[in-house]
Amino acid sequence: xxxxxxxxxxTICVGLGLAGTFIPLxxxxxxxxxxxxxxxxxxKSGVKMILRNKTLAPYVVSYFSKEGIPFNILLRTIxxxxxTIGSCILWATDNIYVRLLLGAIATGVTIHxxxxxxKS
Numbered sequence: 001x002x003x004x005x006x007x008x009x010x011t012i013c014v015g016l017g018l019a020g021t022f023i024p025l026x027x028x029x030x031x032x033x034x035x036x037x038x039x040x041x042x043x044k045s046g047v048k049m050i051l052r053n054k055t056l057a058p059y060v061v062s063y064f065s066k067e068g069i070p071f072n073i074l075l076r077t078i079x080x081x082x083x084t085i086g087s088c089i090l091w092a093t094d095n096i097y098v099r100l101l102l103g104a105i106a107t108g109v110t111i112h113x114x115x116x117x118x119k120s
Contacts, residue, residue, distance in 0.1 A: 007046065018056065024025070032060050074113060089101055
């Protein structure tokens with residue numbers, strides 16, 4: 001039963017990740033990483049399907065590889081991150097604590113991504 005729940009959840013994550021390749025504000029990589037995590041616990045063929053897919057694989061292969069994230073993708077990702085979270089900070093909330101939390105999350109994700117930067 002648990003295995004089926006993992007497979008269903010992973011399939012939903014793959015669908016959301018695929019949608020994220022077309023919808024700018026929907027994150028692709030986190031959904032695909034979560035799908036891989038769930039597939040690793042339920043279906044090895046699901047992991048292979050993601051890693052062999054020409055549309056989805058580049059999002060996770062560069063994340064897992066020792067090469068890191070290419071600089072142009074890194075810049076686009078960080079720009080989109082700050083654009084979306086920045087707009088939420090400015091217009092979605094008036095609560096200072098929520099604004100500070102969103103800023104801290106964006107800063108943490110930026111640091112994480114810069115650490116995954118391609119070494120060249």
